[in-house]
Amino acid sequence: MARRVITNMDRAKAFYNDKSSHYIPHKIILFAIGQWPYQSTVSSLFMLSLTIILGPIVFVPQVIGLYEVRDKISDILECLPPIIFDLLTMVKLSNLIINRNKMKKLLTDLADDWRNAGSMEELRIINRYAKFGKTFAFLYIIYIYLSSAAFSLLPRFSASTLKRIPGTNKTIGIDMSPFIADYKLDVEKYYHLILCHSCTSIFVQSTIILGPQLLFVACIQHVCGMFDALCHELSEIMKNGDLDINLNPKLRDDEVYKKLSEIIKKHNHIIRYSKLIEASFTISLLFQITLNMLILSVTAVQVLVYANVPHELFRSGSFSAAQILHLFLECWQAQQLIDSANRVGHVAYTTHWYRVSLRSRKLLISIMMRANSPCQITAGKILTLSFPSFSKVRKINTILVKLSKGQYFNNDVILICQ
Template sequence: MAVAIVSTFLAHRRTMDLFDNRYYKINKMLLRIIGRWPYQSPFEGRVFLTLLLILTGSQLIPQILGFIAVWGDMENFVECMCPFGTAATCATKLINIIYHDEEIKRLVTQMQRDWENVLPGPETEILQRYSERGRKYTMAFTIYLYIAVTVFILGPVLPTFFENSAVNETLSSRLPYIAEYFIDTEKYFYHILLHSYVCSMAFVTIIIANDAMFVVYLVHACGKFAVLGYRLSHMTEYCKFDENDHQSFKTDDQVYRHIANCVAVHKEAIQFADYIETSYSTSLLLEVGQCIVLMSVTGVQVLSNMDDPEKLSAYVSFIMGQLFHLFYSSWPSHELMDHSTKICDFIYDGEWHRISIRARKLLTLMMMRSLVPCKITAGKLYLMSMENFCSVLSTSMSYFTVLTSMQS
């Protein structure tokens, strides 16, 4: 019993050390803020999650009520859809990451094992290179989304601070989005405004924490396939080669064990990709759906507010945020497909002709499996890829055209 406790503690300690380095530190911090870091204390996780639920709930409920209040008013209804859709997406992502808590923990643990199992030298450098790529993706996504939401929520209200008091009679129209608080909006304008700002940042933090870690998992999966590819393309370098031996190796067992290990790593990489698919498939379906709808609706809002610079800047930033968000999920998913199918190329690059027939049979199994790419889907209905990313843009434009014709 004592040995098991010590082993668990040491494994936890190693995981903490890995995610405190420069590659994953931001992701760990964001997940801790929303109370979903797998290895934070249960008390801390519950406290942070409770505070987040209070914040998001206190904003989501007034938005739902505001959504109902403008039902039938086409212009205000369309204006409500963008922030409400974003809030609903955040709630979905939070529920998803809570529901798949065990799968998320399994992914984090597997990442730790991968770092422990790579050999010093080229293999470690490959994993570091991919981890650095994941860090840059996280930084870019975090900075861009916080800037986008800042522009969106500040755009409508900035004129309030520069115009005369006559304009203050319609302060409620300067709020970032329509919401029903059942209090005097004019009297408590700045209180409501501050509340909406804090809640908006909470919403965006949920999106960033969830999606940035999703991309880190994908990039790590690509790194696993890249390390495997290196082992296969340099298969003879991992074994003691004897030039005088007519079979090129002192023993067949040595190269066979190396190839068998590669088969196990290949299976592990595929399983890792499957865990990502299981954990995020449902939330991705809702994300893609709301992206199509909200980009179409926001496009209509852009045309309707061409003479209103404040609202125009807000909606343009919203569209750009949606585009970047979908691209951010699609690009690494497409990369995973490419990496998983390159195993055949790596095998061809290796000196497979110098190994025994018995070892070649194992390579054949890997080649056959690599013909089926690892895929990340949205609810098993939509394949996350760059091709489908372009299809979503096309579909959004079609709906935008329909909505514009209806409005006119």
């Protein structure tokens, strides 16, 4: 009987199927939208088709609804945030589909790194980062779905036009739907069906947003854990030693040199992994930041307009807060990557380099020089994500809001240009 060859993909499947895996939430969310790299083709196509029908396809009736209310400024403001959010979900989903092979490579390499951990300490460090990623995933899932519930279950009441709810004696505004949309159907006859699809679409699109976000955070946390483990290993190699050393020992006797050679290989692997993360998400992030700024500008105006309408204020405020948090989290994770990568060069610089051979010192210089090359996440190779860039985006958003209110301040524009 022929023996079955176990591939890296088989090992990765087993790793993520383990009930004790820290990546179960990520698997469930990505599987639900048909983008888990290890699910079957039939399952992937079925879940993807269902996702599109229940989610992004609502973009069509929303655009029709926008056209119908094109003469009313207040209604246009109501239409824009959900439509822009639809575009954002389509960008996120398209990025997962287009870069499916890269996503699979990210997850396969992640599983391989766990299996190839060189020591218990390295395993403990990456396990700590993975636990943080899992905790973050649960909290973020809860927050996003609660925000979705707040937006969909607090509908827009309209006293201008009343319709009778089919099967009851109650009347309600035709704007009971969480957003303005024209399905080109008889509202009275298909009221419950339209309302059900509108609310469902919000939760489906929230799931689409969650998928790549959780994968992004999981990969960033993993690479930060690998950098941290590398720093620990580097510091341990030269923790002890004698000042009276042989500066030119034979190569076979130079244990520090051998360990440093392995560290350089690991360092290069981690850098390649971080570049793969950047390549997988950079275009998506560019569109996301652009659309996020548009959403935040419109919802900020809505918050001001509905300051005296509690349920509308809560809807717009929760939607706006979710977008701000989404942008902040990606900048925060990118900043963590920058800090972790820079830490390697700092550790190499502060080690007891004078206790190793001359050839080992050359390797330390090589590590420091390699650490100077930035590991970062960019939005379309244009904007480097970090805390300063988040602050700059928020300032730009504030100016857009002021412009929309007719308040133009030259000093603000000058500040951003600087």
